[in-house]
Amino acid sequence: MPDTGPQQRLSTRLAFLAAGLSMSAWAPLVPLAKLRLGLGEAQLGLLLLCLGAGSLLAMPSTSFLTARFGCRPVVLCSGLIVCLVLPGLAFAPSALLLGCVLFTFGAAIGTLDVAMNIQAVVVEKNSGAALMSGFHGLFSVGGFLGAGSMALLLWLGLNATASATVLALLVGAVLAGAASGLLRETDAQVRDAPIFVMPHGAVILIGALCFLCFLAEGAILDWSALLLTEGRGPDGGAGQGGLGYAAFAIAMTLGRLTGDRVVGKLGGQRVLLLGGLCAAAGFFCTVLASSVAGMLAGFVLIGLGASNIVPILFTAAGSQRAMPASLAIGAITTLGYAGILAGPAAIGFVAHATSLPVAFAGLGCAMLLIAASATLGASSAPKAVSK
Structure with a gap:
């Protein structure tokens, strides 16, 4: 059974906070991207689907990756990708490139979401305490902080790319703080999981x-x-x-x-x-x-x-x-x-x-x-x- 003490609980909370920060940082950039690229509502709608498609396609494979390698490398690698592509959402020079960046961003967010929830399940189960609501509460707090911080930075006069870079650095710092308590292995049932099982029961x-x-x-x-x-x-x-x-x-x-x-x-x-x-x-x-x-x-x-x-x-x-x-x-x-x-x-x-x-x-x-x-x-x- 993996160690799931106070450090692991703190790291889980920080992972949820980082995910909330990342996801919400895109919202204030939407009208700026629409204006910068001259997009209509229909075009913007299709681009937003790229984010969702990336998440949906990445999530099933995350279960396998986490089962084989543990939560720590999956959370940190997906978080690193989020940090790298977040500024790209602010300066992508064409609708096609923005769609590619959004797809990558969505895939990284989806991977992070599944991996951190697997970590949360293991930590809660082994602690014997009710912890899941608090973990998800930190995601909501991150959402408020991310959207609010982006709006504040833009209001202070920073351009979109600089503002997104600041948020990316903040997300990276939160994940760095979480790294030591992320699980390198999970319990036996998860480690021995097959690549795919059709949902049932x-x-x-x-x-x-x-x-x-x-x-x-x-x-x-x-x-x-x-x-x-x-x-x-x-x-x-x-x-x-x-x-x-x-x-x-x-x-x-x-x-x-x-x-x-x-x-x-x-x-x-x-x-x-x-x-x-x-x-x-x-x-x-x-x-x-x-x-x-x-x-x-x-x-x-x-x-x-x-x-x-x-x-x-x-x-x-x-x-x-x-x-x-x-x-x-x-x-x-x-x-x-x-x-x-x-x-x-x-x-x-x-x-x-x-x-x-x-x-x-x-x-x-x-x-x-x-x-x-x-x-x-x-x-x-x-x-x-x-x-």
Whole structure:
């Protein structure tokens, strides 16, 4: 059994922080890239798909690499690639080259995501404490810090390339701090894993639930502003469009940072049930509320309810016995990213056929399915937090 003491916990948290910093650093560069290259919305949409495609293609192979070589080299190598290509996102001179850089960036982010979650599963399992929500909370914190730092650097007058380089150096420094506690080997089940196993048994259920949860997150990111600003009473203005996602993201971060204690006291299954019900109530609130304040309360409920669902599902993937843990983590992470990519388009199709409130009500029903899954034993999260 690998050593998973305080240093390993700290390194896992730093890996999640670095991933959040990396992923969010691209967001402030999107409008600059659009302006620099003279891209239309359709062209930009295709380029953004390059990032998602890189992640989805890299994730399954990451399970094999981590099983064979351990988490440390995979996390550090993928993190190094992120640091090297991040400035390229700011100065790529053509749409074709930007697409290639985005694909590479997405592949590195996807690899880092799977490897750090495998590390998190091993560290949590061997510690006997509920830790996964806190790990994912650091990813959310990194997202705030990365986007905020990039915006601040650009506001201070640094050009895009210099700002991206500063963020790349920051990510590198965080990963350097994490290096000593990253696992050079994992447990026996992971080390002996085959190259590929078709997802089956509990992994299919866990992956489907991850898909639904990430689908909802992707939909909120792209559609919450429109829901807030269209036909929602006299207090709904265009300037308030971003408040919905902000309320959701802040609530989710707070929920994850306090989630380990909650899961430790209530148990994973109960938190999964209550979280699904809370998120469902939030979606129905956004649909039924007649004011912006009421809708924002709904987004807060969604963030709080959904905050610990994915961490609990990752814990469950590491605890199931249907297939090796590393391959299970790769499978559910891939399905989760697929949900993020599919969510905005799916909501668009449903909204076109019916209306946007109806589409959001459908997301509420999806959260009820997640709550119902708790009665099937979809979670096996640790039941107590070590003191």
